[in-house]
Amino acid sequence: MLQLLRDLGAQLAWQRDAGLLDTPSQGPLPVASVVAAPVPVSVSAPAPARAEPPPPAPVAVVAAPLVSAPPTVPVPMADPVLPEPVKVPPPAAVVTPIAPANFEGRAGALRVIQEEVRACRACKLAPTRTQTVFARGNPDARLCFIGEGPGADEDRTGLPFVGVAGQLLDRIIAAMRLTEDQVYIANIVKCRPPNNRVPYDEEMSACTPFLLRQLEVVKPEVIVALGKTAAGFLLEDKSTMTTMRGRWHSWKGVPVMPTWHPSYVLRVRDDPKSTARAEVWTDMKLVLERLGLPVPSPRG
Numbered sequence: 001m002l003q004l005l006r007d008l009g010a011q012l013a014w015q016r017d018a019g020l021l022d023t024p025s026q027g028p029l030p031v032a033s034v035v036a037a038p039v040p041v042s043v044s045a046p047a048p049a050r051a052e053p054p055p056p057a058p059v060a061v062v063a064a065p066l067v068s069a070p071p072t073v074p075v076p077m078a079d080p081v082l083p084e085p086v087k088v089p090p091p092a093a094v095v096t097p098i099a100p101a102n103f104e105g106r107a108g109a110l111r112v113i114q115e116e117v118r119a120c121r122a123c124k125l126a127p128t129r130t131q132t133v134f135a136r137g138n139p140d141a142r143l144c145f146i147g148e149g150p151g152a153d154e155d156r157t158g159l160p161f162v163g164v165a166g167q168l169l170d171r172i173i174a175a176m177r178l179t180e181d182q183v184y185i186a187n188i189v190k191c192r193p194p195n196n197r198v199p200y201d202e203e204m205s206a207c208t209p210f211l212l213r214q215l216e217v218v219k220p221e222v223i224v225a226l227g228k229t230a231a232g233f234l235l236e237d238k239s240t241m242t243t244m245r246g247r248w249h250s251w252k253g254v255p256v257m258p259t260w261h262p263s264y265v266l267r268v269r270d271d272p273k274s275t276a277r278a279e280v281w282t283d284m285k286l287v288l289e290r291l292g293l294p295v296p297s298p299r300g
């Protein structure tokens with residue numbers, strides 16, 4: 001390289017002496033000035049490498065913050081700001097259409113209770129049920145029939161009194177010249193007791209708040225208690241059905257007529273000594289009279 005510089009200097013000196021350069025004669029060019037001139041042209045590589053130290057430094061500086069960033073940028077700080085406005089609208093959109101549109105009046109109030117019953121697992125009858133059995137009939141009915149609990153058919157269909165006993169109840173209602181649209185039918189417990197056993201006290205205690213709320217919504221003028229379990233609960237009376245039936249009792253001021261459960265009537269129907277069927281009809285005539293409705297003649 002030194003030789004190159006010397007040759008270049010000699011070339012420049014010759015050009016200057018030959019008048020080819022428009023440069024005042026300054027005598028022989030010093031080696032230093034010759035070196036300074038060609039640096040940008042022929043010896044450019046080393047110089048920029050030393051002249052640009054800044055780039056490496058930022059790389060090292062940036063790397064450090066990236067490692068420590070996660071712990072120093074707390075996620076929770078972003079949550080209260082961002083998610084809240086996003087989460088508020090969905091609940092409002094879900095609740096608004098349900099309440100005013102579908103839950104008005106007695107039917108709406110009963111629908112609310114029914115949904116609670118459907119989700120209920122408050123007693124040991126829940127694990128063995130197929131489904132809960134809430135009620136059937138008219139929420140505006142003047143007359144309520146209250147039974148004991150669902151059987152196999154009711155557990156399967158989700159409706160009370162739809163099996164053989166239910167068919168007998170329907171015939172009794174028809175004999176009274178009433179229809180399903182004129183009565184409301186429910187049970188003491190909403191889940192089927194295994195093997196159709198009588199519900200235990202703790203099961204009735206857990207479930208009857210639902211029935212009480214149903215009755216408070218329907219506000220019947222007369223209640224017929226079908227069997228000892230229903231009559232015993234409503235009247236808080238452990239007397240026998242023979243003692244209770246055929247005369248008026250009261251539940252919170254509402255007249256209650258206990259009578260034989262249709263299942264019992266079916267059980268004793270082949271017993272020539274049984275008067276259960278006739279006694280049920282006697283009780284129903286009293287109910288019709290209490291409601292101010294005509295009592296059909298036996299042949300009517």
Ligand code: SF4
Pocket residue numbers: 117120121122123124125126132189190191203206207
């Ligand atoms: S019987 Fe009544 S209290 Fe028991 S799980 Fe069924 S709905 Fe709930």
